[in-house]
Amino acid sequence: MRGKYTCKYLHNSGEICSKGSMHPEGCRLHRNCKERKPCEECGKPTASVSGKCPLHIRGYYVAEYYRKLREKVNEYGEQLSDNDGFSRQ
């Protein structure tokens, strides 16, 4: 049976289901599934709103964490050197 809509569900293989459906949400199987997009980094289908798969979302957060940590260390290091200059005077 063919419908007027095409299921846009993205399989893990990267293929789109493309079955005909009477519902814009997708075919009978995928109607209740979240819409998935290929990951920006690796192309793996993901339902995440950020457009990245769990693996690369984690990578993003880890990178952010270390960036913030480095900023903190830099601030602290500057304070230390300021104090050093002060105590020497």
Ligand SMILES: [Zn+2]
């Ligand atoms: Zn489908």
Ligand SMILES: [Zn+2]
């Ligand atoms: Zn990915």
